[in-house]
Amino acid sequence: MNFLFVADPLDLFKTYKDTTFSMMREAQRRGHRIAACLPQDLGWRSGGVVEAEVLRITLTGDAEDWYTVDQRERVPLKDFDAVLMRKDPPFDAEYIYATHLLEQAEREGARVVNKPRALRDHPEKLAIMEFPEFTTPTLVTRSDAAVRAFHAEHGDIILKPLDGMGGMGIFRVKQDALNLGSIIETLNKGGAETIMVQRFVPEISQGDKRVLVIAGQPVPYCLARIPQGTEVRGNLAAGGKGVAQPLSADDRRIAEAIGPKLFARGLLLIGLDVIGGSLTEINVTSPTCFQEIHDQTGCDVPALFVDALEAQVRAG
Incomplete structure (x- = not known):
């Protein structure tokens, strides 16, 4: 099979722990062909199909120089057996644009994993709100007053931005409410951005x-x-x-x-x-x-x- 990985720059991979690398390695072990590109390598010309400037690569087994580039070429996404969208957050406007290009490629016959529309429909923090039976009490809001009321109700809370990753921007506020106002201002930027607040889970x-x-x-x-x-x-x-x-x-x-x-x-x-x-x-x-x-x-x-x-x- 012929797989394309839409991912972060290959030279930034930490291969000793990188999950996308482990997928590539297993795919190559089975004899599948591997290509990689960045989201910005996707393109769509009017009257044509969605293509990408890709690197055909071979994994070497070396910890440092872990891949070689066999060929650079421009390829329609529909020519791959599967296109794996593995770009790390942030889930920003450019990420959204990439999913639209990938969705157009689907209409042209490409198989994209995970499905682009599903990526857009399931923001990683907001997605839990569909399943309240499994979550700690949670609030999504821009309102300073709503956050303060939630803290008054639950006493010990976690505040986080909706677009964070790797633990960035996560704050805990205990019963004493120390720095709560400052934390709210930092995260919601004066009411301009939506944040998530959850009861602390010990x-x-x-x-x-x-x-x-x-x-x-x-x-x-x-x-x-x-x-x-x-x-x-x-x-x-x-x-x-x-x-x-x-x-x-x-x-x-x-x-x-x-x-x-x-x-x-x-x-x-x-x-x-x-x-x-x-x-x-x-x-x-x-x-x-x-x-x-x-x-x-x-x-x-x-x-x-x-x-x-x-x-x-x-x-x-």
Whole structure:
């Protein structure tokens, strides 16, 4: 098969942990051809089809010089067996434009994973609001007064921007409300931007768990990202320690309820963030943690994903 990865610059990959790299490696191991491009390499000329300036690459197995470029060429996206949208956030206007180009490519016959419309329809923090039975009390608002009322009701809260990633911009405010006004102003920019506020879940001390769901089915192990020292954030990018562990009953219950619904909407791969028994985020853009789970448990997550990708391509 012939796969195109729309991703971040290859030279920025940290191959020892990068999930997109692990997908590429497994695909090449099975004999599939690999190409890569950036979102800005997509283009569409009137009267034509959506194309991309791509790099045909071969993985070398070397930790440093991990790929070679075999060819540079401009290729219609519909000529690939699958186009994998793996660009990391921010989920900004340029990301949205890229999904529109990818959706046009779908109309021309391309298979895009995850489905572009589904990416737009499921902003990673807002998506949890569809499933209140699994979430801690949550508020989405621009209003200073609404945030203050939510804090008065719940006492210990987390505030976060809707477009953050890797734990960026996350604040905890306890019962004393110390700096609450300043934090609200920083995040909502004087009421110009919408933010999310959630009741604090103390089980964060046991880890912010990434539960992977492939083709509607949960991977049997998750990665618990455990905060270190005085840090409240478990994100690996914020210094959290990743510990792979079997799914709990709550993890499985949440994944089995949500996974099939989102798979039916075109989301082949999602990452659920679960703290205690509460769903806190649904990652759809570029879910990670494949290699950490594989390295610690032997569960071959990249193989499970490529199995599902091949099955989807063969199904037509």
